Amino acid sequence: MMPDKEKMALVTGAAGVLGSATARALAAEGYRVILVDIVKKPLDELAGSIGDAAIPLPLDIRNPQAVAEACDAIRNNQGEVSVLVNNAGVLSNEKLADTTDDEWRRILSVNLDGAFYLCRQWLPGMKRRHWGRIVNICSLAMKTGGLTAGTAYTASKGALSALTFSIAREAAPHGVTANGIAPAYILTPMITDYLSDDQQHRLLEQIPVGRFCEAKEVANVVRFLISPLSGFITGEIIDINGGLHMD
Numbered sequence: 001m002m003p004d005k006e007k008m009a010l011v012t013g014a015a016g017v018l019g020s021a022t023a024r025a026l027a028a029e030g031y032r033v034i035l036v037d038i039v040k041k042p043l044d045e046l047a048g049s050i051g052d053a054a055i056p057l058p059l060d061i062r063n064p065q066a067v068a069e070a071c072d073a074i075r076n077n078q079g080e081v082s083v084l085v086n087n088a089g090v091l092s093n094e095k096l097a098d099t100t101d102d103e104w105r106r107i108l109s110v111n112l113d114g115a116f117y118l119c120r121q122w123l124p125g126m127k128r129r130h131w132g133r134i135v136n137i138c139s140l141a142m143k144t145g146g147l148t149a150g151t152a153y154t155a156s157k158g159a160l161s162a163l164t165f166s167i168a169r170e171a172a173p174h175g176v177t178a179n180g181i182a183p184a185y186i187l188t189p190m191i192t193d194y195l196s197d198d199q200q201h202r203l204l205e206q207i208p209v210g211r212f213c214e215a216k217e218v219a220n221v222v223r224f225l226i227s228p229l230s231g232f233i234t235g236e237i238i239d240i241n242g243g244l245h246m247d
């Protein structure tokens with residue numbers, strides 16, 4: 001078990017629905033939580049509601065220089081991050097022919113590049129200290145080809161899973177696990193804003209559990225993956241989809 005002073009986590013996309021649920025769960029586990037997001041105001045509001053454990057950090061994770069400078073500042077002022085949750089993500093439903101160069105880069109730069117920059121910053125310290133947990137928020141889309149999600153999003157999440165496997169293999173002998181979570185249809189603006197009522201209704205008919213996923217339920221999986229209970233699980237992408245897809 002790690003001593004409390006070393007319990008520091010970083011969550012990207014912390015101002016979002018899933019990110020904020022995860023940040024709250026980590027704070028409840030006794031972690032100081034660095035809340036990273038590109039939007040400042042909701043980040044400050046979230047930090048205020050979590051209290052002393054929260055450290056808001058407005059940052060665009062697409063920018064490797066900005067990520068490096070922010071991580072150096074964290075290292076100097078707070079210490080090393082032992083739990084990294086790469087949760088920030090943007091969605092696009094465009095299929096191949098309608099995916100522009102800009103759209104491809106916009107999705108890949110957040111969903112994949114940002115996670116890579118942060119893993120590169122914090123994995124060496126985790127390996128040195130022989131303990132660490134990386135959790136990447138992937139998606140069911142990468143297994144199904146994207147039921148409603150588009151080409152860039154689906155490809156970005158497939159690549160994020162492969163990044164998870166690569167890190168898991170490299171880091172396992174050093175006491176560091178890397179896993180992913182593949183949720184489907186969490187009740188967030190990605191559902192309510194991007195899918196029509198008709199699409200939502202048709203989807204619910206296909207989800208055996210008969211409802212959309214609560215953000216808190218994904219945060220519970222993060223909680224499990226960072227706990228001592230899961231030390232032998234690495235390189236795994238855990239499904240949480242209400243039975244929509246079984247493999």
Ligand SMILES: NC(=O)c1ccc[n+]([C@@H]2O[C@H](COP(=O)([O-])OP(=O)(O)OC[C@H]3O[C@@H](n4cnc5c(N)ncnc54)[C@H](O)[C@@H]3O)[C@@H](O)[C@H]2O)c1
Pocket residue numbers: 012013014015016017018019036037038039059060061062087088089090091110114137138139140182183184185186187188189190191
């Ligand atoms: N909602 C779903 O049903 C669903 C399903 C599968 C996977 N996911 C994944 O879960 C994760 C969280 O999704 P959510 O539903 O909570 O979405 P959300 O839109 O509520 O949160 C995403 C957050 O990422 C932040 N972000 C975007 N670009 C950024 C950047 N460049 N730098 C820093 N932060 C940035 C946004 O500001 C936002 O706060 C995403 O990776 C998403 O792909 C969601």
